[in-house]
Amino acid sequence: MSRELLKVFIKGSELSASSLPFTHISVRYRKPIWLPTAPSKRFRVPTRLVLPTHEKRELDRLTKNYKTYNKAMLAYHTDINSKQSVTDPGVIEAQRRAEEEDWEQSINLNNEWNAEVAIEREQRLAIEKEQKVLQILAQKKAKEQKEKEDLEKAEQAVQAEIENSKTFITRDNIDHYIEQALSSHVDYNFAIDKEGNVYQGKKANPKSSKEVTSENEEVAAKN
Amino acid sequence: MSKKTITYIGRTTDFSGKTLWEIVGNLKNYGVGRLVYKHKMLRYPEPSYYKILKVLPIQHDGNLENPHENFRKVIVFVASVFRGHMDPGVHEIFSTSYKPDYRLVPKHEEQDWIRRTEECERKINYIDPYIDMPPLLKKVVARDLELANQSATPDKFKLPLQVHTGYNNTTRLADESHPANIKLESFFGTPLSPELYQISDEVRQYFKKEETVLKKWFGF
Structure with a gap:
């Protein structure tokens, strides 16, 4: 048979020190339930096992004994496993305590980090403040300079206009210019x-x- | 022309009787109030039987061409008496109703069955509620206790027993008011048939011969 059909069944509880691992590994090939009867076994009629009375009685007693014993052991391990499971009150209490401790530790660590960052931030802010003051002063100076320059430019423009205004045609000299225009022929x-x-x-x-x-x-x- | 007979080939059963529908379907009012028993239960000295309370016939589900292979089922509600003790609840027989193992109690015998039931004395056995641990588990528990710094008292090496509390189980866990009269022993316990554990002279001789051969070959 192909190796794919060879299945290894592992079932049982978790491995722990207090509970024995109920791990059963079967490596013998077995026909899966969905496969049909083998052609060679189709018409086979198995003989019925008939045990003598005294032997059957003894075997029944042993089987019953074994099963009762096994049930007790399984119940014992189930009990232990359930105590270790998440639904046990003791486990829940332990988890809660662990969470609280973790929370406290995290808060302390966070506070430490916050203090460190606060020192760094103060230093950084002091430097930034100095830089800002210098920057503002420079800006102020530049603004004053610009205003001064603008004022000078305006002054010059005004002066130029005043200069130009000497050649303006006014109500007084308009006749002179009209005559001049008429007389000059181009x-x-x-x-x-x-x-x-x-x-x-x-x-x-x-x-x-x-x-x-x-x-x-x-x-x-x-x- | 010779007479034709049916020859059955295959697995055999211990059934002896009729299916429940074969009995119930031929009775007036489906046999409500009558007693039926299973042939299998005759193995017990005490009477075990059912009293029919209600019958719900259902359609025959199967191949009708082979009625001997596909028996008709029926739903029957019964009062169950097992080994002279009646369960207060009502039982439903459906999945096992096809088995040809049921027999009807004749009307003139019913009183006898009831009398036998009343005569039965129900003896309750009380079993020790604790058993000893197997050796390996004992060692594991001892190791765990040692790791946990706990004292290894004898009660820590005891397994509590699990016992069914059904109506037909005559064994109960012992307590203070009911002292234990039986105890489950580990390993083989006390045999019911001690003759099985006795080695006959023939077998002894055979193994002695083997022993000599082994000694000759392997030197032990």
């Missing part, structure tokens, strides 16, 4: 010859034009 027309000379004015004589400029000269002047 002719934007011009002409260009093949050589690139520019002749200003629409009707000006190119020969007498004073504003003749050569493109080449301009290019040369730029370079």
